[in-house]
Amino acid sequence: MSVKLGVPSKGRLMEKTFDWFAERGVTLTRTGSDREYAGAVEGVEGVELVLLSAGEIPRELAAGRIHLGVTGSDLVRDKLGLWEEKLRELEPMGFGHADLVIAVPKAWVDVSTLDDLDAVAAAFRRHHGFRLRIATKYHRLIRDYLRDNGVADYQLVDSQGATEGTVKNETAEAIADITSTGETLRANHLKILGGGPVHRSQATLFKSRKAAWSAPDRKVLADLMTRLGIET
Amino acid sequence: MAEKAAIRAEAARLLSLFEGQGASVVETPILQPAETLLDLYGEDIRARAYVTSDPLMGEAMLRPDFTVPVVEMHMAEGAEPARYTYAGEVFRKQEEDPHRAPEYFQVGYEVFDRVDPAAADAEVFALFHETLSGMGLRAATGDMGLLMAAVSGLTTTERRRRALMRHLWRPRRFRTLLDRFAGRTPPPDGRAALAQGDPFAGLDAPFVGLRSRAEVEDRITALREDMATPPIPEGEVELLGDLLGLRETLDNVCEHLRDLAVDMPAIGAAVDRFAARNEALAARGVDVTTIDFEGSFGRTTMEYYDGFVFGFHADRRGLPAVATGGRYDALTRVLGRGREIPAVGGVIRPEVLLDLGENRV
Numbered sequence: 001m002s003v004k005l006g007v008p009s010k011g012r013l014m015e016k017t018f019d020w021f022a023e024r025g026v027t028l029t030r031t032g033s034d035r036e037y038a039g040a041v042e043g044v045e046g047v048e049l050v051l052l053s054a055g056e057i058p059r060e061l062a063a064g065r066i067h068l069g070v071t072g073s074d075l076v077r078d079k080l081g082l083w084e085e086k087l088r089e090l091e092p093m094g095f096g097h098a099d100l101v102i103a104v105p106k107a108w109v110d111v112s113t114l115d116d117l118d119a120v121a122a123a124f125r126r127h128h129g130f131r132l133r134i135a136t137k138y139h140r141l142i143r144d145y146l147r148d149n150g151v152a153d154y155q156l157v158d159s160q161g162a163t164e165g166t167v168k169n170e171t172a173e174a175i176a177d178i179t180s181t182g183e184t185l186r187a188n189h190l191k192i193l194g195g196g197p198v199h200r201s202q203a204t205l206f207k208s209r210k211a212a213w214s215a216p217d218r219k220v221l222a223d224l225m226t227r228l229g230i231e232t
Numbered sequence: 233m234a235e236k237a238a239i240r241a242e243a244a245r246l247l248s249l250f251e252g253q254g255a256s257v258v259e260t261p262i263l264q265p266a267e268t269l270l271d272l273y274g275e276d277i278r279a280r281a282y283v284t285s286d287p288l289m290g291e292a293m294l295r296p297d298f299t300v301p302v303v304e305m306h307m308a309e310g311a312e313p314a315r316y317t318y319a320g321e322v323f324r325k326q327e328e329d330p331h332r333a334p335e336y337f338q339v340g341y342e343v344f345d346r347v348d349p350a351a352a353d354a355e356v357f358a359l360f361h362e363t364l365s366g367m368g369l370r371a372a373t374g375d376m377g378l379l380m381a382a383v384s385g386l387t388t389t390e391r392r393r394r395a396l397m398r399h400l401w402r403p404r405r406f407r408t409l410l411d412r413f414a415g416r417t418p419p420p421d422g423r424a425a426l427a428q429g430d431p432f433a434g435l436d437a438p439f440v441g442l443r444s445r446a447e448v449e450d451r452i453t454a455l456r457e458d459m460a461t462p463p464i465p466e467g468e469v470e471l472l473g474d475l476l477g478l479r480e481t482l483d484n485v486c487e488h489l490r491d492l493a494v495d496m497p498a499i500g501a502a503v504d505r506f507a508a509r510n511e512a513l514a515a516r517g518v519d520v521t522t523i524d525f526e527g528s529f530g531r532t533t534m535e536y537y538d539g540f541v542f543g544f545h546a547d548r549r550g551l552p553a554v555a556t557g558g559r560y561d562a563l564t565r566v567l568g569r570g571r572e573i574p575a576v577g578g579v580i581r582p583e584v585l586l587d588l589g590e591n592r593v
Contacts, residue, residue, distance in 0.1 A: 081325075081327035082327060082328075082330065085330075105437070105439065105440050105441050105443070106435065106436075106437035107432075107435060107439040107440070107445070107448065108443065108448055109426070109432055109435060109448060110426060110431065110448050110452050112421060112422035113420050113421055113422060116420070116422070118405075119451070120443070120451065122395070122398060123447065123450075123451060124443060124447070127447060128442065130271075131271075139278075140279075143275050143276075143278070143279055144279075147275075147276065149405075150399060150402050150404060150405025150408065152274060152398065152399070152402070153274065153398075154274070154275065155270065155274065155275060156275055156278075167440050167441040168440045168441070170442050172441070173441050173442055173443055188440070189437040189438060189440045190440075194421055194422070195421075
């Protein structure tokens with residue numbers, strides 16, 4: 001048995017994760033060909049590298065199929081109900097920063113807060129006969145946020161990509177998406193609602209509360225935590 | 233936890249009891265088209281119902297309640313007056329509380345009758361009261377009609393009354409708006425900038441999306457009018473607070489409501505209906521001195537209740553309500569496509585009833 005560490009399988013998130021571990025004396029490497037998702041861990045005994053899509057890591061952690069995992073804090077909150085019962089946040093890793101924001105057309109000069117959005121949603125529904133559409137892939141986070149803030153008469157429409165374009169294409173009136181610089185929003189004539197982002201996300205090392213943690217596994221975890229300089 | 237077979241048997245017992253009261257037994261499909269439910273309840277229902285997709289019917293939901301399909305069925309083909317009963321499973325995600333069942337039985341009784349709403353309210357409540365007697369439950373009631381009448385009587389613009397009415401079922405948001413309209417809290421950010429001048433000055437982006445420039449202009453006009461609107465008089469806000477804070481037995485609250493109606497004439501007709509219901513309850517043998525009334529009862533349910541509301545609860549933590557119900561005239565209007573009929577009903581959860589029985593010594 002070994003402790004399974006789930007890490008994003010490609011792109012900048014994978015590279016930054018590898019760098020983060022390397023800076024702490026743990027070397028993660030992909031093995032085999034470029035297309036083969038296999039990896040190795042050096043610098044600590046008993047840890048097995050599992051390369052996965054970042055979007056699947058929350059689910060795998062919650063199911064206990066991996067012990068540790070690196071993914072965005074936004075993904076964990078959006079994909080898992082009662083996530084704190086299933087996962088524990090071990091360490092924010094300081095990269096992959098992105099804010100989940102709600103954006104509306106810049107030309108909506110009458111809208112700057114959620115309060116405005118709610119009022120506009122009511123008027124929009126009366127005028128157009130259907131609920132104001134917000135395009136997003138972060139359904140749970142956005143729904144909870146809007147409910148907590150008393151916004152009604154909207155509907156979420158699923159958008160897995162090119163979300164900023166949905167308003168111009170008239171398949172949504174507003175959007176909720178991750179942004180780091182806001183440039184794509186501006187290019188699509190959108191502005192961010194005031195009052196702070198829905199969630200400030202960053203890459204985070206999580207521990208599964210649902211995985212089988214044998215005594216040797218716990219020992220491996222303790223060693224790894226010492227190595228990484230994480231106090232538990 | 234009761235066995236499913238036992239729950240089914242208990243549901244059958246309640247169903248035949250309701251049938252004995254003259255109700256027709258009806259069935260509804262478990263798979264419901266999602267569109268109607270989404271349109272009624274919005275995103276909240278998507279968070280609570282199991283949504284699935286069917287290649288032919290499109291987005292569908294596992295029946296989250298019976299009321300909507302029963303109302304639809306009645307509005308499409310029902311004769312008047314009508315009494316219906318049904319029994320079956322409903323499905324609700326329980327993300328907040330994993331100990332609550334996501335799939336459970338409901339047995340319901342619904343009355344569609346335009347002749348005497350007070351008598352229909354009393355009929356449903358008395359039937360539930362009788363059915364659940366001896367279980368040691370606490371009955372609580374409320375009246376959304378009183379709250380709606382109170383809001384419609386506030387001295388302010390139609391627009392503000394409509395905004396409050398819209399959030400009657402979201403107490404926190406309602407309070408925020410009420411405080412603002414009463415001048416107790418400042419307007420939200422960005423309002424002052426819209427007060428005068430050309431709001432589009434400096435705009436360097438085109439209009440994108442369906443919401444037009446005219447709609448934005450309309451809202452700015454509305455906001456400017458609103459900024460010039462005097463606050464809702466403090467006295468009226470306090471009276472509304474009194475109404476929302478009422479907690480007394482049905483007989484005592486009737487007196488209190490009569491007093492409130494002197495200063496809040498808008499609730500007069502609703503208080504008359506309240507008194508008529510009390511009489512109808514007494515005539516049905518319900519001891520109104522033992523039934524609680526709470527001014528805010530029914531405000532946090534997802535249902536479409538707009539009049540009398542009630543619930544039966546066990547004094548045990550974590551246990552859901554044994555029975556709930558209320559009047560939903562507006563729902564028949566929304567689903568009736570131009571037609572409407574006063575309607576009231578409720579559901580009992582046989583499983584909770586059995587659990588209570590098992591735990592009694």
